[in-house]
Amino acid sequence: xxxxxxxxxxxxxxxxNQIIETLEVExxxxxxxxxxxxxPISAFQNNIEELIKKLKINLIIFSGGxxxxxxxYLNKYQGYIQTNRDILEEKLFNIAQxxxxxxxGICRGMQHINGILGGKIRNLEKVREIGKEQSVYxxxxxxxxxxxxxxxxxxxxxxxxxxxxxIARDEKYNIIEGYCSLNNKILGFQWHPERKYQDKxxxxxxxxxxxxxxx
Numbered sequence: 001x002x003x004x005x006x007x008x009x010x011x012x013x014x015x016x017n018q019i020i021e022t023l024e025v026e027x028x029x030x031x032x033x034x035x036x037x038x039x040p041i042s043a044f045q046n047n048i049e050e051l052i053k054k055l056k057i058n059l060i061i062f063s064g065g066x067x068x069x070x071x072x073y074l075n076k077y078q079g080y081i082q083t084n085r086d087i088l089e090e091k092l093f094n095i096a097q098x099x100x101x102x103x104x105g106i107c108r109g110m111q112h113i114n115g116i117l118g119g120k121i122r123n124l125e126k127v128r129e130i131g132k133e134q135s136v137y138x139x140x141x142x143x144x145x146x147x148x149x150x151x152x153x154x155x156x157x158x159x160x161x162x163x164x165x166x167i168a169r170d171e172k173y174n175i176i177e178g179y180c181s182l183n184n185k186i187l188g189f190q191w192h193p194e195r196k197y198q199d200k201x202x203x204x205x206x207x208x209x210x211x212x213x214x215x
Contacts, residue, residue: 003036003059003211006052008089008109010065011043011082019084027063030194034207041092043084049095059211060096062089062109064192067153072115074122074159090116102185102214104207107151110179110188119161123153126173133197136168136177138206145199147177147191154190155179164188167206178206185214 009021023040031038039055041048051057067079069086089109093116096103105113111121128134133146155176160166164186168178177190187210193203 004039004055004057005031005036005059005061006039006041006055006057006092007031007061008063008085008092009040009042010063011085012066012080021085022065023063024065024194026194027061031061034204041088043088045088048088048091052095052099052101058101060092060101060103062092062103062105062112064107064109064150066108068108068111068121069115072111072119072121073153074120076123078123086112097184100185102211103187104210105186105188106194107190107192110190111153111155113186113188114155114159114161114164114179117161117163119155119164120159121153121155122159124173124175128152128173134170134177134191135172136170136191138168138178138202140167141202145202146197147199147203148195148197150192150195151190180210182213 007027009023012020014020021042028038066082070077070081089112115121128149130150132149134149135144136147137144156174160176163181163184164179166176167180170177179188
């Protein structure tokens with residue numbers, strides 16, 4: 001494997017009110033197909049920096065699943081607050097910046113990175129149909145692709161952190177669907193590149209191109 005990546009997990013509670021953490025297996029399959037070995041990390045893991053060194057981690061992934069950190073929302077927040085996950089991801093973000101480790105944020109993960117950097121998230125005024133593919137414009141490629149949609153909150157152009165550059169946008173709803181910062185080695189997707197959608201190969205190309213450009 002060319003890369004060894006830590007990936008965060010969704011936080012929730014089970015029927016006994018116990019905190020649980022979950023990760024869809026599609027993340028493992030998808031990133032393995034890109035020659036990236038995946039190591040899920042718990043929000044309750046001790047000695048994170050030592051673990052990163054031991055596993056020779058050279059990539060960190062913030063996964064999707066659930067709403068983001070409520071402190072970054074501009075309007076009403078709905079959903080389970082993943083407090084422990086939020087704390088972990090902020091720690092990982094700081095470690096990544098300290099050691100120059102690239103970060104990929106997916107859906108919720110993308111929104112959280114934007115918030116950490118000073119951007120905002122908002123519930124969308126125009127509700128998009130969950131599960132229906134949306135047309136997204138790729139600015140660098142100057143073409144449109146169809147991607148999946150599993151959210152009704154997002155980042156508008158005016159809410160994007162200054163350090164981040166838009167690379168994909170849903171023009172119909174004016175939602176940032178992808179961003180990048182080569183200087184900070186950050187890539188973000190609003191859609192789920194690991195799930196099924198028409199132009200999945202294009203999502204793979206974006207990731208591989210990003211990793212090549214930051215070497």
